[in-house]
Amino acid sequence: MRAMILAAGVGERMRPLTAHTPKPLLRVAGQPLLEYHIRALAREGVRELVINVSHLAGQLRDYCGDGSRWGVRIDYSPEPSPLETAGGIHRALPLLGGAPFMVINGDIWSDYPLARLLEQRALAAGRAHLVLVDNPPQHPGGDFCLDCHGAVAARPAAQTGLTYAGLGVYTPEFFAGMAAGKLPLRPLLDAAIAAGRVQGEHYPGAWEDVGTPQRLHELDARLRGAGVSGSPG
Template sequence: MKAMILAAGLGTRMRPLTEHTPKPLLPVAGKPLLEYHIERLVAAGISELVINVSHLGQQIIDYCGDGSQWGASIQFSAEPEPLETAGGIVQALPLLGDEPFLVVNGDIWTDYPFERLCERRLARAGAHLVMVANPAQHPQGDFLLDDQGLLQERPQGRIGLTFSGIGLYSAEFFAELSEAKTALRPLFMAAIQRGRLAGEFYEGAWQDIGTPERLAELNEALAASK
């Protein structure tokens, strides 16, 4: 299995930290966020990686090189301007191949065991998303998870779960898209209608590093845990 790390965002909410450093290279406990993902993916047996880059992307390319320092093989998908999540994945499909692949946001911190997704089987043109408890900044969540392990649209007034930014996708899931700036949510909603969007709830460590304050909180928490 191959994996893609999403690292092409502008990091607007993280300014001024991201004015000179791309968000995935911001340090957590002395190590870039991106490096945690690479290490955990390789430990899970996933060593063929694709990283999309845009804002200050050359810094990421220079830092990672070919990935051999981690026992990985890394290829890069360069975007002249960020294509959003689905658009970035579509551009990278030639590097990802025809088999199901894992995608993880480069701006989250988690101890999720990626090997769990290696054992999943997908419905044709389907996807499987890792859901987490709702953080303070997103109290209503994104989707409901039913007893059959399928994700459902969250009705107004209902509280669901939050998409973690970790998912397993079939290449067919993106078959109808062309290379253009495109968000993932419309694809998720269409897959829900077809009964092709599965999910699981993960109760372990997860944090969206979306602001300097959240990054500082994570660094403080990890320092205290040591």
């Protein structure tokens, strides 16, 4: 299975830190967020990676190179301006091949075992598999619901759901019919959920959306206090 790491965003909420550093290269416990993901993928035998780049793209290319120092091969999908999640994945499809592929947000940290996503190699065409986590304080309502059979459902307005972790597996056909250009992932997910084409799992372990300087600082302190370095992304 190939994997795509999303790293093209500007990181507006992380300013001023992201004025001169791409958000995925911000460090926690001495290591860039992006490197946690690359190391975790390499440990599971995922050798072909795609990283989309836009904001301060040169720094990302310079840091990661061709990926050989981690035992992987990295291809880059450049975006003149950030295309958001679905737009970025759509642009990168020629690099991702014809089989289901993993997608990881570059600005999260988690100890989720990525080997579980490799079990989705046979995901049927047009489908997606999402990892959902408990809702963080900044997103108390969550995004979706998950039934006892593993089907992802829309969250009723009066109900608390679970939060999409920025970890999932998608098939190329999931993006069929989408026009090239800037587009978030949520409209595609909502349509696929309504059609019964999205499954998922709940992961109760450690997960953090590193979206603000405060959350970055808190995660760094927590990992350093636990003696964590080079752990799964």
